[in-house]
Amino acid sequence: MDNQSIIHSVIFKLKHEQGSIEEVRFIEDGRSILSSIPVVQNFRVYQQVSPKNDFDFGFSMEFANENDYEAYNVHPLHEKFVNERWIVEVDSFLEIDYRNKD
């Protein structure tokens, strides 16, 4: 990761029951759809296990620079996923963007 690049992550809680088919479907669709967007690098799915916050999952990805991040934001696959799935199935979330400070 160089100084231009950005680690974008979102931690979230779904409306679905834990361990439900709907939960698995959301996670796997998110993984396959979002990671297929060409500017997305190192897409990861995490379980959020700290009892100190209310979120259950994390999606994390890297962009080479701000232009790639913006291309992701306006990419039709991303917009469709947000409008048709995220808004419908996600209960709460927090977005975090990191730049390297090392």
Add this chain to the structure above:
Amino acid sequence: MDNQSIIHSVIFKLKHEQGSIEEVRFIEDGRSILSSIPVVQNFRVYQQVSPKNDFDFGFSMEFANENDYEAYNVHPLHEKFVNERWIVEVDSFLEIDYRNKD
């Protein structure tokens, strides 16, 4: 990262002015003290740049397993840093713990 390992991160906002000597000192002391604890792997410092939350920095580290995480929590260097610096100099924070779901 295997299935045992945990990525522990904390995003935070300092009481210090942005760009102040006190800010630099906190970040660099945090980096050197916490990364020196033997169980801590891949310690990273990030700037948090998303306008969608109120935090300015992130510390991130990996533990090989729960035992190493617990060893960190109770390590004297960690406890001293929390009691003498974190509680005094940090305005707000959120802890996140990730396990791999890939």
